[in-house]
Amino acid sequence: MRPCLPPPLLLGLVLAGAAHTVGSLPRLCDVLRVLRQEQDQCLHELSRERKGDLGPEPPGPGCGGLWDNMSCWPSSAPGQTVEVECPGFLRMLTSRNGSLFRNCTEDGWSEIFPRPDLACGVNVNDSSDEKRHVFLLKLKVMYTVGYSSSLVMLLVALSILCAFRKLHCTRNYIHMHLFVSFILRALSNFIKDAVLFSSDDISYCDAHRVGCKLVMIFFQYCIMANYAWLLVEGLYLHTLLVVSFFSERKCLQGFVALGWGSPAIFVTSWAITKHFLEDVGCWDINANASIWWVIRGPVILSILINFIFFINILRILMRKLRTQETRGNEMDHYKRLAKSTLLLIPLFGIHYIIFAFSPEDAMEVQLFFELALGSFQGLVVAVLYCFLNGEVQLEVRKKWRQWHLQEFPLRPTALHSSFSNGTSGPTHSMKASPLEQSRGTYRTSVI
Numbered sequence: 098m099r100p101c102l103p104p105p106l107l108l109g110l111v112l113a114g115a116a117h118t119v120g121s122l123p124r125l126c127d128v129l130r131v132l133r134q135e136q137d138q139c140l141h142e143l144s145r146e147r148k149g150d151l152g153p154e155p156p157g158p159g160c161g162g163l164w165d166n167m168s169c170w171p172s173s174a175p176g177q178t179v180e181v182e183c184p185g186f187l188r189m190l191t192s193r194n195g196s197l198f199r200n201c202t203e204d205g206w207s208e209i210f211p212r213p214d215l216a217c218g219v220n221v222n223d224s225s226d227e228k229r230h231v232f233l234l235k236l237k238v239m240y241t242v243g244y245s246s247s248l249v250m251l252l253v254a255l256s257i258l259c260a261f262r263k264l265h266c267t268r269n270y271i272h273m274h275l276f277v278s279f280i281l282r283a284l285s286n287f288i289k290d291a292v293l294f295s296s297d298d299i300s301y302c303d304a305h306r307v308g309c310k311l312v313m314i315f316f317q318y319c320i321m322a323n324y325a326w327l328l329v330e331g332l333y334l335h336t337l338l339v340v341s342f343f344s345e346r347k348c349l350q351g352f353v354a355l356g357w358g359s360p361a362i363f364v365t366s367w368a369i370t371k372h373f374l375e376d377v378g379c380w381d382i383n384a385n386a387s388i389w390w391v392i393r394g395p396v397i398l399s400i401l402i403n404f405i406f407f408i409n410i411l412r413i414l415m416r417k418l419r420t421q422e423t424r425g426n427e428m429d430h431y432k433r434l435a436k437s438t439l440l441l442i443p444l445f446g447i448h449y450i451i452f453a454f455s456p457e458d459a460m461e462v463q464l465f466f467e468l469a470l471g472s473f474q475g476l477v478v479a480v481l482y483c484f485l486n487g488e489v490q491l492e493v494r495k496k497w498r499q500w501h502l503q504e505f506p507l508r509p510t511a512l513h514s515s516f517s518n519g520t521s522g523p524t525h526s527m528k529a530s531p532l533e534q535s536r537g538t539y540r541t542s543v544i
Contacts, residue, residue, distance in 0.1 A: 159201060232461060240472040246473070248475070255277065264489060272483070275478060281323070325356045334406070335406040
C-alpha cells in the first residue's frame with residue numbers, strides 16, 4: 098500500500114526531488130521508500146503489540162497504537178503525553194533532530210504538537226526552496242536545449258568526416274572519436290533524466306532499481322570517456338609539437354585504448370565499490386566522498402594534464418615564432434596552430450578545476466557552468482573541428498560542384514560561356530578547380 102502524505106509536506110518533498118539534481122538532497126523516490134519502510138515497521142510493531150508480544154495489553158479506555166501516515170504512536174494510557182522522534186523521511190530532508198508530541202485523553206489522541214514542519218525544520222513558507230526549484234527547472238531547459246543542439250550538429254559533423262575519404266587521417270579519426278564521446282554524453286543525459294525523473298511511484302522505483310543503476314553506470318562512463326578524449330586531443334596536439342617523428346597509426350591505437358578503455362576501468366571500480374560500500378537507491382547520490390573520488394579524481398587529473406599541455410604548447414609556439422627559421426607558410430602554420438590552441442581552452446574543461454573544490458554557496462554557479470554552458474560544448478567542438486575546418490570546406494565545395502554539374506550539365510550560364518569563348522569555355526571551367534584547390538591548401542586548418 099502506498100503511504101499517504103500530509104498535504105503541507107508534499108510540497109517540501111517535491112522540492113526535495115527537484116533539488117536532488119544538485120546532489121545535496123535525496124530524490125523523492127528515495128524519501129518515499131524510507132517512509133514506506135517506517136510504515137511497515139510501525140504496522141509490524143503494532144501487530145505484535147496487539148498479540149501481547151511486547152508486554153501487557155493496553156488499558157481498555159486508553160489510546161491504541163496508531164500510524165498517522167507520518168509517525169508511529171505506541172499505545173498509551175489516558176492522561177499521558179507520548180513523545181516520538183521526527184519521521185525519518187523528514188530527517189533526510191533537513192538533517193535536524195526533533196520531537197513530536199500527542200496527549201492521550203479519554204476521547205483518544207489529541208492533535209500533534211508542535212506542528213511537524215516547525216518541530217522538524219521543514220519551513221513550508223520559505224521562498225528560497227521555490228526559487229531554487231525555479232532555477233533548477235530553467236537550468237534543465239537550458240541544458241536540454243544545449244545537448245539537443247549539440248547532438249544534431251555533432252551527428253552532421255560526424256557524417257561529413259565519415260563520408261569524405263580524403264578527410265580520413267589520424268587527426269580527423271581522433272576528432273571522430275571525440276564527436277562520438279560528445280554524442281554519447283548527450284544521449285546518456287537524456288536517458289538518465291528519463292529514468293530518474295519520469296516517475297516517483299514507489300513500485301516504479303523498486304521495479305527499475307537494477308536498470309536504474311545500469312543507467313547511472315552508463316552515464317558515468319560517457320562522462321569519463323568524453324573527458325578522456327579531450328585529453329587525447331591535447332595529448333595529440335602536444336605530441337605533434339614535441340616529437341619530430343612518430344608512428345601515427347600506433348599512436349592512434351594507444352589513443353583509442355586511452356579514450357575508451359581507461360574510463361571503463363575507473364567506472365567498473367566505482368560500480369564495484371558502490372555495490373559493496375554504498376548500495377543506496379539508484380547510485381545517483383554520492384554521500385560517500387571517498388567513493389565518488391574514484392570517478393572525480395581521474396576527471397580532475399585529466400583536466401589538469403590538459404592544462405599543463407596547453408601551457409607547454411604555448412611555450413613551444415612562442416619560442417618557435419621568435420626564431421628566424423619559421424618564415425612564409427610555416428609561420429602561418431604556427432599562427433594557426435596557436436589560434437587553435439587558444440580555442441582549446443574551453444574545450445578542455447579548465448573551469449572544472451575552479452569549481453572542483455568550491456563551497457556549497459557557489460553550487461548554483463558551478464551547476465550553470467557545468468550543465469548549462471557545458472551542454473553546448475559539443476556544438477562548439479563540431480563548429481571548430483568540422484564546419485570551420487578548411488579541408489572540410491574544400492571537400493564539401495568540390496563535392497557540391499561535381500553534383501551540380503551532374504544535375505545541371507546545360508545551364509544557361511554555361512551555354513553563354515561556351516558561345517562567347519568558343520571551345521575554350523568548358524576547358525577553362527575544368528581548369529579552375531585545380532587552381533582553387535591549390536589556393537585552398539593554404540586555408541587548411543590545423544584542427
